Structures are given as C-alpha cells and as structure tokens.
Amino acid sequence: MDPTLCVLGIDAADYALVKEWGCSNLQLSNHSQLSTFSDGIDLPATLEVWPTIATGVPPDEHGIHLHAENRSRWGKSAAIQANRLLPDTVQNSLRKLYQRVQNPQPPQTQHSHAFHTGSIKNWPGLTPCFEWETEGNWFRSINSGNMNGQEFIRQALGNAGSGIGWLAGQDTAGVSVAGVHIHILDHVGHLYADRPNKLRSVYDAIDRLVGWLKKKVDKLLIVSDHGMQTTETDDRKPGVHSWRAMISSTESGDLPKSVFDVREWIEQHTVTTESHSEPQTDVAAPREHLEDLGYL
Numbered sequence: 001m002d003p004t005l006c007v008l009g010i011d012a013a014d015y016a017l018v019k020e021w022g023c024s025n026l027q028l029s030n031h032s033q034l035s036t037f038s039d040g041i042d043l044p045a046t047l048e049v050w051p052t053i054a055t056g057v058p059p060d061e062h063g064i065h066l067h068a069e070n071r072s073r074w075g076k077s078a079a080i081q082a083n084r085l086l087p088d089t090v091q092n093s094l095r096k097l098y099q100r101v102q103n104p105q106p107p108q109t110q111h112s113h114a115f116h117t118g119s120i121k122n123w124p125g126l127t128p129c130f131e132w133e134t135e136g137n138w139f140r141s142i143n144s145g146n147m148n149g150q151e152f153i154r155q156a157l158g159n160a161g162s163g164i165g166w167l168a169g170q171d172t173a174g175v176s177v178a179g180v181h182i183h184i185l186d187h188v189g190h191l192y193a194d195r196p197n198k199l200r201s202v203y204d205a206i207d208r209l210v211g212w213l214k215k216k217v218d219k220l221l222i223v224s225d226h227g228m229q230t231t232e233t234d235d236r237k238p239g240v241h242s243w244r245a246m247i248s249s250t251e252s253g254d255l256p257k258s259v260f261d262v263r264e265w266i267e268q269h270t271v272t273t274e275s276h277s278e279p280q281t282d283v284a285a286p287r288e289h290l291e292d293l294g295y296l
C-alpha cells in the first residue's frame with residue numbers, strides 16, 4: 001500500500017523558536033520559514049490562513065473572512081450585556097442558549113482543497129472544529145479565573161495528542177492524504193510570550209509527540225499559519241502573532257515558499273491508487289440485535 005501523506009498543522013509554530021530551542025523533531029529532515037499573509041487585520045489570522053493553506057487561494061476566493069466572524073462575536077457580547085438586566089435563572093438559561101446559537105462553529109469554505117481524496121479533521125475553514133472550540137473555552141476559563149495555566153496545558157496537550165494520534169490512525173487506515181490542525185502553541189504563545197521557559201516546555205512536549213509520530217508514519221509535512229512574538233525573540237509586541245510561519249517535511253526537495261503554494265505541494269506528494277479506495281463494509285450482526293442495543 002502506498003504511504004499516507006500526513007499533514008500536521010500546528011497553529012502558531014514559530015520558525016525562530018523551533019530553531020532556537022532545537023526542536024529537532026519539529027524540523028524533520030527538511031525545513032524552512034514559510035511566507036504567510038494578512039487580510040482582515042494587519043497580521044496573519046488563523047481563520048483566514050488555514051483555508052488558504054488547504055485551498056491555495058486568498059480569502060476573497062475561499063470566502064472565509066475574519067471580519068464576518070468578528071461581527072458575530074460582537075453581536076453575542078451585545079446580547080450578553082442586555083441579558084444582565086434579567087433575573088439570574090433566566091440569565092443562565094439564555095447564556096447556554098447563546099453559547100449554542102451565537103457561538104457557532106467557524107464558517108466552512110465550499111472551495112476545492114488538497115484533502116478531497118483523503119481525511120481532514122479540526123481544520124479551520126474546512127471542517128467543524130470541536131477540539132479548537134473546546135480549547136478556546138478552556139482558554140476563556142483562564143481569563144475568567146476558572147482554570148489555571150497548568151490545568152490548561154494538561155488539557156490542551158491531551159487535545160494535541162488526540163490530533164497527532166488521529167494522524168497515525170489515518171496512516172494505518174491507508175488513506176491517501178490526511179490533515180489535522182492543533183492549536184496548543186497559539187494559546188500558550190498568547191499566554192506565555194513573556195515567560196519563555198514556560199513556553200519552551202510546551203514546544204518541547206509537542207516536539208516529543210511529533211517524535212512519536214515520526215516513528216509511526218512514512219511521509220509527514222508540518223505547517224504553521226504564523227508564529228508568535230515573544231521576549232525570547234526580542235519582538236516588539238510579545239503575545240501578538242508574528243510573520244515567522246514554518247514548514248518542514250520528511251520528503252527531500254523543494255518545500256513550498258508561501259502558504260499559497262502548500263496545496264500544490266500536497267497534491268504533488270499524494271499518491272491516490274486503488275488501494276486507497278473506500279472499502280465496502282457490511283454489517284454482519286443481526287439488525288434486530290443492533291436495534292435492541294441502540295446502535296441502529
């Protein structure tokens with residue numbers, strides 16, 4: 001069976017920090033800085049760059065704009081302000097309703113993309129992002145004093161491990177190409193941009209997880225959408241996105257120069273053969289029994 005091309009998207013993995021801290025697994029055997037872009041704000045934005053990485057086109061063509069998402073969040077905060085005038089029990093019920101109705105999954109593009117022959121998970125602008133949303137809720141819990149930083153890191157590393165393990169599972173399943181996005185380095189970058197030792201410990205943890213993944217899969221591409229300004233890199237605005245996106249691969253040869261080139265590279269390195277076609281699976285157990293169990 002031809003090997004799966006596994007694409008690990010690591011939000012905010014900063015090329016300078018990966019090199020400075022000697023994260024050798026993250027650098028794979030072939031690595032470079034990746035040119036990225038800004039559109040809705042003056043720095044690269046997660047929600048706009050990830051769909052560009054997968055589709056190869058700018059926001060005007062894939063249709064996912066940061067400003068549209070911002071407007072819905074502003075709408076939510078205005079509604080919550082009005083809610084404060086109501087009794088507590090009504091406030092709580094409405095707050096839960098707002099979380100479901102006003103905090104929807106990020107928008108998804110209809111544009112063609114690099115993963116149409118394979119699998120994709122938790123990719124902003126392409127799929128539902130339950131893991132990203134859950135991690136975002138934990139992040140907001142820190143700001144409201146309901147979670148401490150250590151607990152956040154523990155939970156977020158579990159989330160990252162799930163994504164990395166999912167890639168190994170897709171490789172085992174023999175799909176042609178699989179892509180997953182993990183968000184931990186963005187969140188901890190915003191939290192610990194001025195405490196490099198803390199931030200480094202999380203880079204080291206992700207580096208170890210990628211070291212595990214390298215032993216499980218044959219073809220791996222790692223890509224980020226932007227980096228993070230930190231005191232370690234003497235940046236002017238620690239905790240704000242940087243332009244230092246990165247790309248690395250187990251494959252030799254030229255790497256994409258910009259986020260707009262990644263789709264073409266993925267398609268050139270994806271092998272789609274008969275062995276990757278969907279297997280026909282039959283349900284062998286009696287239907288009545290499955291209905292009794294509640295499976296059907």
Ligand SMILES: [Zn+2]
Pocket residue numbers: 011012045046047186225226
């Ligand atoms: Zn990002």
